[in-house]
Amino acid sequence: xxxxxxxxxxxxxxxxxxxxxxxxxxxxxxxxxxxxxxxxxxxxxxxxxxxxxxxxxxxxxxxxxxxxx
Amino acid sequence: xxxxxxxxxxxxxxxxxxxxxxxxxxxxxxxxxxxxxxxxxxxxxxxxxxxxxxxxxxxxxxxxxxxxxxxxxxxxxxxxxxxxxxxxxxxxxxxxxxxxxxxxxxxxxxxxxxxxxxxxxxxxxxxxxxxxxxxxxxxxxxxxxxxxxxxxxxxxxxxxxxxxxxxxxxxxxxxxxxxxxxxxxxxxxxxxxxxxxxxxxxxxxxxxxxxxxxxxxxxxxxxxxxxxxxxxxxxxxxxxxxxxxxxxxxxxxxxxxxxxxxxxxxxxxxxxxxxxxxxxxxxxxxxxxxxxxxxxxxxxxxxxxxxxxxxxxxxx
Numbered sequence: 001x002x003x004x005x006x007x008x009x010x011x012x013x014x015x016x017x018x019x020x021x022x023x024x025x026x027x028x029x030x031x032x033x034x035x036x037x038x039x040x041x042x043x044x045x046x047x048x049x050x051x052x053x054x055x056x057x058x059x060x061x062x063x064x065x066x067x068x069x
Numbered sequence: 070x071x072x073x074x075x076x077x078x079x080x081x082x083x084x085x086x087x088x089x090x091x092x093x094x095x096x097x098x099x100x101x102x103x104x105x106x107x108x109x110x111x112x113x114x115x116x117x118x119x120x121x122x123x124x125x126x127x128x129x130x131x132x133x134x135x136x137x138x139x140x141x142x143x144x145x146x147x148x149x150x151x152x153x154x155x156x157x158x159x160x161x162x163x164x165x166x167x168x169x170x171x172x173x174x175x176x177x178x179x180x181x182x183x184x185x186x187x188x189x190x191x192x193x194x195x196x197x198x199x200x201x202x203x204x205x206x207x208x209x210x211x212x213x214x215x216x217x218x219x220x221x222x223x224x225x226x227x228x229x230x231x232x233x234x235x236x237x238x239x240x241x242x243x244x245x246x247x248x249x250x251x252x253x254x255x256x257x258x259x260x261x262x263x264x265x266x267x268x269x270x271x272x273x274x275x276x277x278x279x280x281x282x283x284x285x286x287x288x289x290x291x292x293x294x295x296x297x298x299x300x301x302x303x304x305x306x307x308x309x310x311x312x313x314x315x316x317x318x319x320x321x322x323x324x325x326x327x328x329x330x331x332x333x334x335x336x337x338x339x340x341x342x343x344x345x346x347x348x349x350x351x352x353x354x355x356x357x358x359x360x361x362x363x364x365x366x367x368x369x370x371x372x373x374x375x376x377x378x379x380x381x382x383x384x385x
Contacts, residue, residue, distance in 0.1 A: 010123070010124055013124055014124065014126050017075065020097070020120070020124070023119075023120045023124070024097050024099070024118075024120040024121070024124075025099075025118075025120075026118075026119060026120065027117075027118055027119075029119055032119035032120070033119075052119075052123070055123055056119070056122065056123065059122045059123055060116075060122070063116060063122075066083060
């Protein structure tokens with residue numbers, strides 16, 4: 001459920017310049033997790049810091065493995 | 070996708086395929102200057118930011134085509150035979166104010182390689198995809214320059230079809246020096262099997278049954294031959310530039326070809342860049358590190374690539 005909520009939140013962010021501006025300049029992962037959790041909750045979505053950590057690991061792995069067919 | 074999509078500050082960092090449709094993976098890069106030696110180094114830095122790593126967007130190429138259709142053509146293309154000073158040229162261009170330099174951007178290579186992975190695509194279709202991804206990588210308000218992978222010289226006809234008016238330079242060097250350097254530390258194209266052997270006109274065995282110096286010499290000869298052929302076909306918009314004349318030829322040949330106005334302060338900045346190792350700017354450039362080839366390497370270089378080198382020299 002949490003992974004689905006994060007994906008739904010991601011879609012909403014992609015469509016919202018306002019949400020993007022709140023998130024895109026944050027360099028610190030802990031702060032980023034805090035803001036995502038709050039903004040997602042405001043939209044009725046449950047995103048926990050652990051979901052973001054898992055998404056971070058998956059995205060890094062996908063990037064590093066981008067040359068593997 | 071709706072017309073309201075705004076990709077300002079976003080950069081295509083990768084291309085994948087959804088069936089036969091190229092999907093462009095956009096990453097928020099903000100105002101980050103692509104001033105590193107290679108495109109992916111800047112992308113890596115951007116991907117350290119949480120938003121840029123996690124909030125990417127994939128857009129089909131036909132939607133991207135509409136978004137970038139009005140962007141101006143690039144200001145210049147740099148092709149090269151590898152180990153020829155191309156990174157130095159791209160770094161010197163990046164020192165110019167308002168320049169946006171894309172150095173070996175993988176999205177362009179993925180699209181070009183799709184002629185092997187997507188056999189149904191026509192020549193016009195491929196040129197259209199190339200035009201779209203190149204323009205998508207440009208930055209509105211900047212003059213965009215592209216330094217391609219060395220093997221992209223073989224795709225010059227496709228890039229010329231996509232951008233017939235864009236001026237381009239082909240950098241080359243004594244084949245034995247290139248091979249000497251490559252055999253110490255090979256680029257991807259010099260490792261059998263990494264790129265399709267057909268790209269270099271090699272047989273189905275990919276040329277793996279020959280000694281390393283012969284394989285590398287054949288790859289190099291294919292790149293030099295491709296550059297030479299297109300230089301001969303396009304004398305008005307192209308230039309052959311030998312490594313040994315850098316950085317001087319940056320000012321007296323390449324800059325005029327690209328219609329660059331190099332002011333005194335630009336000249337100083339560009340020369341300052343030339344003091345440093347282009348691939349590792351923490352180190353001063355040491356011409357004493359120039360490659361020296363073993364006799365068998367020099368012989369293979371001379372046999373396979375020597376004739377094309379001589380004809381490139383005769384063009385100048």
